[in-house]
Amino acid sequence: MALKPAPAGRFDRRLLAPMMVGAILNPINTAIIAVALAPIGIALGAPASETVWLVSALYLATAIGQPLVGRLVDIFGVKRLYLAGGALVAVAGAIGLLIPESPESVWWLVAARVVLGLGTCAGYPAAMHLIRAEGQRTGVASPAVILTILSVTTQTVAVVGPTLGGLLIGAWGWRATFAVNLPLGLASVVLGAILLPRRTGLEPPRDQRPRIDGLGILFFAVAMLALLIFLQNISVGTLWLLPIALVAGAALVWRELRVDSPFIDLRVLGGNGPLLLTYTRSLLTATISYTFVYGFTQWLENGRALDPTAAGLVLLPVFAAGIAVALAFGRRPEVLGKLLIGSVAQLAAGILVLFMTGATPIWYLVVTMLVLGIPQGLNNLAIQNTLYHQAEPERIASSAGLLRTFFYLGAIVASVVYGNVYGERATTGGLHVLGWVVIGISIVFLLITVLDRSLRSIGRDEPRTPEPAEQGAAKAD
Template sequence: MALKPPPPGRFDRRLLAPMMLGAVLNPINTAIIAVALAPIGIALGAPASETVWLVSALYLATAIGQPLVGRLVDIYGVKRLFLAGGALVAVAGAIGLVIPASHDSIWWLVAARVVLGLGTCAGYPAAMHMIRAEGQRTGVASPAVILTVLSVTTQTVAVIGPTLGGLLIGAWGWRATFAVNLPLGVASVILGWILLPRTTGLEPPRDQRPRIDGLGILFFAVTMLALLVFLQNIAVATLWMLAVALVAGAALVWWELRVEAPFIDLRVLGGNGPLLLTYTRSLLTATISYTFVYGFTQWLEEGRALSPTAAGLVLLPVFAAGIGVALAFGRRPEVLWKLLIGSIAQLAAGILVLFMGGTTPIWFLVVTMLVLGIPQGLNNLAIQNTLYHQAEPERIASSAGLLRTFFYLGAIVASVVYGNVYGAHASTGGLHVLGWVVVGISAVFLLITVLDRSLRSIGREASGASASDARQPEPARSGEQPRS
């Protein structure tokens, strides 16, 4: 299908539909499974120790797959990877729809979640690649509005995911939480086929494509898999997994510093301190966010004796405030003040937790959640904008994928923290320990933000945005945007 050329000087808003749909596939499946674990366990006779792999499988697949798929997007362009991702999402939905209801089927569902995780890996890196390509084509150094749309979309889906899952299970049973991916995957394929360009101008010409660094990918996958499994099951019996991670990580560094076209360019990454700090902020943000979302929720039900419904309602202000803050300030491209306010707000939220107890009034809980919503909106938005400016344009997709890897590492670190702090019971004493953990992490976040001088120039047009934007955006080369 032939489409009209994109408007000169303006972002091609026809790209928003596939970009937003692709970007929400991962968060919606991360959120929707939370309410499906118990029904699946009952239907298949699977204990919690087995159903938990439905969550872990997606985390592992995406933490490893996002940088890999992002690198492929950088080399081959968005279209073919986006279409392949949508097809895998549809396949995963079909597997969950047709497998028999027996105990052994739980591992088929785990396999489906792995396929689903790999399929959803294309969405976010492809979106960041397209935004960067459109920024280069239009000459807009900071497409803050488009980046805000992407951030708000993923945050909104995270809010409605559990509710949507509950409605689907109530109407059609637990299989619906898998089957919903069938139309979503098909829609991704159709929209991607019609609207995404074959080339964007960021990927190298066909005769200059670098070779795929297979050994680097293997070392990275082994490192991440061993590390994530160890973090999820910290014990003396799993120390060998940590050893595997360290050995594979050392091999990864050794190899990537020697290969001509590395999977992760450690020379460039090592020389880009601001980008490394951005990855660190992503990890810290996820650790704080998931500590609250899961650890605080457990205490609301056990320590504060609220029903699951009431606990869910108490958490709603976090997401509502986060979306509101992102919408209110997303048009401003500057990031430093967003990160400073966000870090102070999450520090304040950690301090407020220290004053909670079994009889704390609901209004105090709600106020704390509203305070937490400020960094939920500002930090995620600012980190995404910062990455956009700091990453090398030709590696924007793989850099975005690596950002998500650090985010998932933070989520797993959070589960380790509140799991070990609480033990068998989510007590008020344990909650206060979590509060101090949040205070400490927030202090580190604030410190590395204050010391990061590169943040001052990002979004300030007079100073030329960031180091990676110091050069003027080049117009797209002629013939670089054919559309099918």
């Protein structure tokens, strides 16, 4: 039975369930694997040099796949891509559940993580496409509440992911961290099949669909794969990857400037300086965030001599504060104030790190994490809102996918930074170097925010988006 159309002027809240489920698939699998690497290595007899690919595989598949799947969403609509993504997530969960325990099986798990990464690529681009389509249908220029719900959902999952992983491993073993994708994948398929529209109005008519730019996709994939693998394994032995990345990147530029329907429209992107700055801010935000989440955590255990449980508790204020400020400021569509506050807060967090020693009291660590939580919530929320306004409506999904590529590139840059700074052990001296790195990145972030005049007009003089409860009250009146 067909669903009744949503009331005019109101966001179709039935879309929230598939949007939220689709959006959490990637962050939950990014977070949950952190506590599963050691148990998997022990069970399969695999060294850390192999199990680390369980992390890298998802990053690589997602960084390359999100713009591709986003482009397909722009052309064919959300439903088919969303359903295919959910099915792939379920398949990846089944692979992890069924493979035998042997040293060779670790590579089956790596393959499952690649499938999982590709399956999760549809969630965020599809959600941004739906929000843009609903914004046009309802006439609401800034659906700030819906964007806030999406941001808070992904942040909440990042908080509970490691804890959930630990509980699942304790109850059913490491396979549970893969098996959890079976119900999640099936839930997304069922919700998508029932609630998602076949067409949203942003897709081109069937007879006007652009051709898929296969060569552009190939050049992009080769360039990104070579670059990301090099960044994750910087050494003389991997230098040969750089010329491959450069040649593939040059071929991508040459191709995209000469076709009518490019995979990445470089002509439009090159003329959209504000959007390029938004992508840059996403990369810088991820670099700072992951430097703290992983680099700071290593120091808490090595330099501050906390056990893993205590280190995890020290990090909780980051996510709690991030969620709190996102909820507090999310209804306002303006982005400049959020970015400025976030810039100053992450700069302050970097400065606070410089005064830490092996005897720093816990309260000081907690205060630093609370300060860091401010940009964690405000920057991500503002960047998402900025992308919504700056991207072309007909390319909103692929633009959102490219935003995630820059975010994961920032995560990989962070791993390179703290990996090279620390070496074999996370020392206090190394932590101070990371503090200076964060300060430098924060200054760059602040400068490109202050100098970006386009941010001043986003959300200005737009009415505050009413809460769903307020919408219901208005309807009752």
